[in-house]
Amino acid sequence: MTLTLENVEVTIQAAPILRGVSFELGNGERLGLVGRNGAGKTTVMRTITGLANLAGGRVSWNGEDISQMPPRERARLGFGYMPEDRRLVPDLTVEENMLLPAWANSDIDGDTGLAFVYDLMPELTQMAARKALLLSGGQQKMVALGRALIAGRRVLLLDEPFEGVAPALAKRISEVITSLRGEGLSVLIAQSELSHSLDLLQRECVIERGEIIKVNVIDAKPAAQA
Ligand SMILES: Nc1ncnc2c1ncn2[C@@H]1O[C@H](COP(=O)(O)OP(=O)(O)OP(=O)(O)O)[C@@H](O)[C@H]1O
Numbered sequence: 001m002t003l004t005l006e007n008v009e010v011t012i013q014a015a016p017i018l019r020g021v022s023f024e025l026g027n028g029e030r031l032g033l034v035g036r037n038g039a040g041k042t043t044v045m046r047t048i049t050g051l052a053n054l055a056g057g058r059v060s061w062n063g064e065d066i067s068q069m070p071p072r073e074r075a076r077l078g079f080g081y082m083p084e085d086r087r088l089v090p091d092l093t094v095e096e097n098m099l100l101p102a103w104a105n106s107d108i109d110g111d112t113g114l115a116f117v118y119d120l121m122p123e124l125t126q127m128a129a130r131k132a133l134l135l136s137g138g139q140q141k142m143v144a145l146g147r148a149l150i151a152g153r154r155v156l157l158l159d160e161p162f163e164g165v166a167p168a169l170a171k172r173i174s175e176v177i178t179s180l181r182g183e184g185l186s187v188l189i190a191q192s193e194l195s196h197s198l199d200l201l202q203r204e205c206v207i208e209r210g211e212i213i214k215v216n217v218i219d220a221k222p223a224a225q226a
Pocket residue numbers: 012013017035036037038039040041042043044084192
């Protein structure tokens with residue numbers, strides 16, 4: 001189960017936004033995508049989900065070219081996306097927000113997904129009936145992570161999952177992502193800085209002005225003592 005980007009080019013309003021982006025996300029790998037604001041991280045994620053059109057290059061999944069595959073079919077393959085701005089519907093409950101991908105796409109099994117998410121993040125069970133508008137920003141990120149996991153059982157794309165989140169909740173989100181290790185789920189985490197996830201990642205791609213300028217392998221470190 002490998003996701004491969006080869007020489008991906010994305011152009012928005014005639015401006016080159018991604019320029020020859022190539023990398024591989026291996027089975028069960030946790031890969032960082034690190035770069036300043038505007039470097040192109042969100043565009044990489046949108047390219048993988050099918051929300052951004054390719055001007056060149058290709059995206060493949062286990063060797064199959066999926067460059068032209070529509071987003072809903074990629075969700076069926078098990079791709080889940082947590083956008084930077086969370087995009088929760090304020091008047092819907094936590095549970096309803098998490099079920100949105102399954103409501104929008106009958107190929108996604110919402111009940112199985114919910115059971116998996118509640119098992120992984122029991123704290124979401126307690127807030128299941130609360131409206132999203134009553135949650136803190138960090139709690140909303142947890143819900144957005146839960147929602148991404150409803151579809152994202154193979155590839156999980158997390159855009160700035162720690163941004164604006166208080167340290168205790170950031171640690172919890174990091175723990176949840178780490179606990180996915182045994183699930184054969186590949187995770188791509190976009191960040192403008194690495195601070196929360198050094199223990200979490202195996203490699204990081206550094207992106208600058210739409211180009212991957214280097215790939216760092218992160219040494220395995222013992223987990224920090226609480
Ligand atoms: N719809 C759009 N219209 C015009 N320009 C866009 C659009 N989407 C992205 N861009 C431009 O593409 C570049 C890359 O944006 P992108 O959102 O991918 O970067 P990023 O690394 O995720 O940064 P941030 O963390 O600030 O979102 C930026 O210069 C941005 O202004």
